[in-house]
Amino acid sequence: MNFISRYRRSKFFGPALLAAALFVLGTSYSVASATTFKAVTPSNDKTTLIAEGKEIFARGCSSCHGLNLEGGAIAPSLIGVGAASVDFQVGTGRMPMADMSVQAARKDPIYNEAETAALAAYVASLAPGPAAIRNEDLAWERSGDAAEGGQLFRSNCSMCHNFAGQGGALSQGKYAPSLMGVEAKHIYEALITGPQSMPVFSDKIITPAEKLSIIKWIKAAESEPNLGGASLGRTGPVTEGLLSWSLGIMALIGVAVWITAKAK
Amino acid sequence: MTSDNQSNEIAPLTDPGIPAHLHRKSDLDPKAAKKAERQVGILFIISALGTILFIYSYTFMSEKIFIFLPVLGNSNAKQLFLGLGMAISLFFIGMGAVHWAKTLMPDNEVVAQRHELRSEEVDREDFVKTVKEGAAAAGLGRRSIIKRTLGVALGLSGLTPLLLLRDLGPLPKDDFSKTSWEAGTRLVTDPGDRPIKPSDLEIGAVAQVLPELPAGKERKLEDIGKDAVLLIRIRPAEFQLDAERLSWTHEGIIAFSKICSHMGCAVALYEQTTKHLLCPCHQSTYDVTRAAKVIFGPSARPLPQLALALDAEGYLVAKQPFTEPVGPSFWERDSS
Structure with a gap:
């Protein structure tokens, strides 16, 4: 720890320590959250598919959505949402949620394609709803x-x-x-099911x-390629204007200082 | 500080005069002057090269080449060199000129005395005399016909710009208060122009709609700006409306003008879960279940609601025109 006591009076020590602490906090959080157990290898037979879906549902989803899809205080009922909804929510990684924030975010899916199909078959088997879409269709x-x-x-x-x-x-x-x-099928499924805040x-x-x-x-x-290199979020003139204004004004200040400095 | 030195009076500043002139290196040393001259020349040549780069990339460079730049990522070479070429060509002309002025042009401080701007008394009197003599010679005072007709001509000619300005566009008349919606106008999808049946909308569904056009008429942008309507279907039990407004809905389908009553943006950010309509411009938020009551933001009025009914073929139509002007406030609007 000798090097720490040597540098601890440096003016960079505080910010560096803060950055290190934030890094440790952030990475340990991502390790702690959203690790889900997976084991199932679903088959193609429909009855077994539904049975396997039921098992995955009971283990992974029922704590919020209820054992019979009836929903609860923190999660909506899934009766009649259809396979399309399941395929969208689970296939884009939104469900299961990583944390109880206002909105489920897109992330790497927890369940693989076969498991998602089993879940969708199970949910669709209890009440009819829009069918899942395949990209090839x-x-x-x-x-x-x-x-x-x-x-x-x-x-x-x-x-x-x-x-x-x-x-x-x-x-x-x-x-x-x-x-x-x-994915194309997820866009299509979102349009017909209206996930979260989105209307149908x-x-x-x-x-x-x-x-x-x-x-x-x-x-x-x-x-579409970004002709200017950085996309700046493709949000239009606000970011573009802000960037060119701040860079431009700095350049203008520099030029003004140079023009008014007397030559030696 | 002693007690007798506590007054606020400060000794008056004496004029320090102009500081002694400092000569530049190029003023004293001909070698330095030659060097500065070369520097200016190099700056002008860089500018010329920039122009050549601009011309080259404009004329010959392919639009398909992308080159990697740190921070920026892959950028289109043609666009990049067009911009760089023009920037270099303009900037280095200026830089050369400034460097020239700073190092080589005379930099002696010069005192320019300011004089009164008023003309000499003699000149002023002379001017008045000339004008008076001229007027007398022209006989304006005597020849009253000329004086009066000239007045009429000049006065009338002033009306010309007024007339032209007046004709820049027709007056709005009642265009602000009226939309194309009439009793019995069908609601059609935008785009697509297909009429809508209540069964076409599931619960939670929305549709962007416009009034159906009479056959042979083209849709005008200025009409879309007033006519745009958002159709929303929710569970009828969720409505908290008075009897009249409830009778304007149909089986949970409710229609609002899409034009924000604050500044006229298109209010169409509909959150299915909260039943809130959000305006993207200034975050005015309207509650669909309570007849678009304003629950947040700068808007002063709810969105006008369009009364819905069914026609003989079962398509959704407007029961009546909008009962109030859509969109933002204007001078003549009855704000009650």
Whole structure:
């Protein structure tokens, strides 16, 4: 510990200690939270699939959602939400939640695809609801129309998810997540099930063909290159203006100092 | 401090005069002057190179090349060199000129005395005399026809700009208070223009809607700006409305103007869980279950609610036009 006593009077010691403490706190927290037991290897047979789903549900979900999907004080009922909802919530890692914050965040899924399918089969077996979507069934690349998708996106999605699909704030800590890097089937399932704060976009209001166009537009926005290098969050003129203003004003101050300094 | 030195009087400052002029190196040493001259030349040449870089990247560079920059990431080479070239070309002209002025141009302090700006008394009298003589020669006082007709001509010519300004656009008339919604206008999806049946909306669903257009009419942007409506379906038991407003809904479907009553942004951030409508511009929050009552933010009024009904074919229509002007306050608006 000799080196600590040597440097402890340095002016960098305080900030460095703070950074180290925050690092330890942050990493130990992520180790402590959200470690879930997994073991199941579900099969293809439907009855066994449902039985296995029931087992996973009882172990991983029932403490909040109730043994019979009836919900509780901290979690909604899952009766009639359908396989699409389960596939979206579990497949994007939102469920099980890592902590009781206002909103479940997207993260690496806890359950693998087979386990998610088993859970979805179990939840759908108790009450009917929208069926899960498979990526291969969504021919958005072929049948989607990016221009139409953009029009639909601007009138239906952009107010919450930002005009470039980057997400945005809602009230009281809730937010509309970024749509970048979301699988096509999850976008589709979110539209038909309305997860969390998001409303439902029924098939008669936005037809299945139009939904494919929206997906195509989102994918097009995702692959759009950043001509200027840094994307600055793609939130438009506010960040761009702030950055160029702060850098620009510093440069102007420097130039002004140089101009007014008398030559030797 | 002694007691007799406690007055606030300060000895008056004496004018220190101009400090002695310090000569620059380039003033004294011809070698230094030559060096400064070369430096200015180099700065101008850098500027010229910047312009050449600009022209080259504008004309020849492919748009598909991306180069990696630290911090910025992959940037488009063409855009980068266009900007850099123009920045270098402009900045170094200025830098060269400033360096030239600072090192080589004369920098002797010069005293310029300020004089009174008023003209000499003789000149002023002379001017008045000339004007008076001219006026007398023109005979303005005697020839009253000319005087009066000139007055009429000049006065009328002043009306021309007024007329032109008046014609910059038609007066708004009652456009602010009226929308395209009439009794029996169908609600159609935006975009898509498809009429909507109540069964098309599940609980928790929303739809962005516009009034159906009469056949052969084009939708105008200025109409969308007033007509846009948000259709929301919730469980009917969740409504906390008075009898009249409840009769404006249909089986849990309620419609509000999408134009914020604060500044006119599109209010469409609908949170399904809380039934709150949020305006993205200034965070005005409206409670859908209580007829869009303002529960947060700067808005002064609830969003106007559109009364809903069904037509003979079972499609959703407006029962009546909006009962109040949509959107933000304006001068003539009855604010009650």
